[in-house]
Amino acid sequence: MSKKVKILCCCGAGICTxxxxxxxxxxxxxxxxxxxxxxxxxxxxxxxxxxxxGGSIDLLVTTVEMKGDYSVPMxxxxxxxxxxxxxxxxxxxxxxxxxxxxxx
Amino acid sequence: MGSANETEHTFYDxxxxxEAKTKRDVISFLAKDLFEKGYVNEDYCKATLEREDNYxxxxxxxxxxxxxxxxxxxxxxxxAIVVAIIPKAVKFAEMxxxxxxIDVGIVFxxxxxxxxxxxxxxxxxxxxxxQQENVLSFHALRSKTQMKSIxxxxxxxxxx
Numbered sequence: 051m052s053k054k055v056k057i058l059c060c061c062g063a064g065i066c067t068x069x070x071x072x073x074x075x076x077x078x079x080x081x082x083x084x085x086x087x088x089x090x091x092x093x094x095x096x097x098x099x100x101x102x103x104g105g106s107i108d109l110l111v112t113t114v115e116m117k118g119d120y121s122v123p124m125x126x127x128x129x130x131x132x133x134x135x136x137x138x139x140x141x142x143x144x145x146x147x148x149x150x151x152x153x154x
Numbered sequence: 155m156g157s158a159n160e161t162e163h164t165f166y167d168x169x170x171x172x173e174a175k176t177k178r179d180v181i182s183f184l185a186k187d188l189f190e191k192g193y194v195n196e197d198y199c200k201a202t203l204e205r206e207d208n209y210x211x212x213x214x215x216x217x218x219x220x221x222x223x224x225x226x227x228x229x230x231x232x233x234a235i236v237v238a239i240i241p242k243a244v245k246f247a248e249m250x251x252x253x254x255x256i257d258v259g260i261v262f263x264x265x266x267x268x269x270x271x272x273x274x275x276x277x278x279x280x281x282x283x284x285q286q287e288n289v290l291s292f293h294a295l296r297s298k299t300q301m302k303s304i305x306x307x308x309x310x311x312x313x314x
Contacts, residue, residue: 062209065266066224067249070276094226095209114209114250128250131280132213 052152055088057144058107060114064094067113071127075111078141079148088148108151111144123147164312165193165234168301170241177246177258181206181223184236184263191234194265198229202263212246212256215283218293219256221246222276224264234265235275237305239293259293275310282309 057075061068072090079085093101095114101107102120110124118124125147127140169187174180185199202225212221243257262279283289295301306312 062205063224063226065227065268066211066222066264066276070274070280073274073277115252131249131276132215132284 052087053108053154055108055148055151056106057088057090057109057111057148058093058098058101059090059111060093060095060098060116061112062095062114064092064097067131068092068094070131071111071113074130074137074141075144078145082145084145084148087152109144109147111140163233165191165232166302166305166310166312167234167236168298168305169236169238170296170298170301171238171261172241174240174244175242177206177221177223177244178203180221180238180240180244180261181263184223184238184261188234188236188263188265193230193232193234195229195231198225198265201225201229206246210247210249210252212248212258213280213283214248214254214256215289216286218243218259218289219246219248220260220262220279220283220289221258222262222264222279224266227267230265230267233267234263235305235310236263236265237261237301237309238263239295239301241293260289278310 059068059071075090079088107122110120110122111127113127125143130137130140171180181203185202188194202223205225206223211223212219238261240259243259245255246258248254248256
C-alpha cells in the first residue's frame with residue numbers, strides 16, 4: 051500500500067490565498083485520480099514551524115516569500131492567481147512531489 | 155447601516171474612496187467603518203495594515219490592479235466583505251513580491267473568520283477581474299448600489 055501524503059498550504063493569514071491554492075491542488079489531484087491519497091491542510095506562515103514540528107506533514111506549499119529551510123520539501127507557488135503558466139508549473143511540481151512521496 | 159446588504163453569514167458593502175491617497179488611507183477607512191459597524195474588533199485595522207506591509211495583497215490585473223487586504227481571523231467578529239473603488243489609483247505592493255508596486259483602483263477588504271470551503275471568495279474575485287473589460291467597467295462605476303449588485307451577482311455569485 052502506498053503512503054498517504056499530507057500537504058501543508060501556507061500564506062500570510064492562513065485563510066485566503068492558501069484556501070485558493072488548496073482548491074487548485076484538490077482539483078488537480080482529482081484529475082490525476084489521487085484525491086484519496088492526499089490531504090491538504092492550511093496554516094499561517096507564522097505557524098509553519100510549529101505545524102511541521104508535529105512531524106506528519108510531507109510537503110509544504112507557500113504563496114508568500116519564505117526562507118525555506120525546512121525539514122520537508124517546499125514549493126513556492128507565487129503569482130499563481132493571475133499567471134496560468136506559473137500555476138501549471140507549481141501544480142506539476144506538487145504532483146511530481148506527491149508521486150515521489152507516495153513511493154517512499 | 156441603511157441600505158447595506160446582509161446574508162445569514164456575511165455582510166456585503168461598497169464604498170467609493172475619492173479622497174484616498176495611500177493604501178494606508180484605504181485600509182484605515184474601510185477597517186474603521188467595519189469596526190464602527192461591529193464587524194471587527196479594535197485591533198483589526200492595525201493588524202491589517204501590518205499584514206499588508208509584511209504580506210502584500212496587490213494583484214496586477216490589467217489595466218489597473220486590485221488588492222485584497224485581510225488579516226487574522228481572530229480580529230473578525232462577524233464576516234464582512236467590502237468592495238471599494240479608488241478613482242485615483244493608489245500604490246500597493248504586489249502579492250509575493252514586496253519590491254513591486256502596482257497601481258490599485260479596486261480593493262476588496264476581506265474580513266473573514268476562517269476557511270471558506272463552500273465559497274471561495276478570492277477565486278471568484280480573481281476570475282472576474284482576469285478580464286480587462288470587467289476591471290475597466292467596474293472601476294468606472296460611481297453608484298454603490300450598482301457596485302453591490304455586481305459584487306453579489308457577478309463577482310461572488312452569492313444568492314441574496
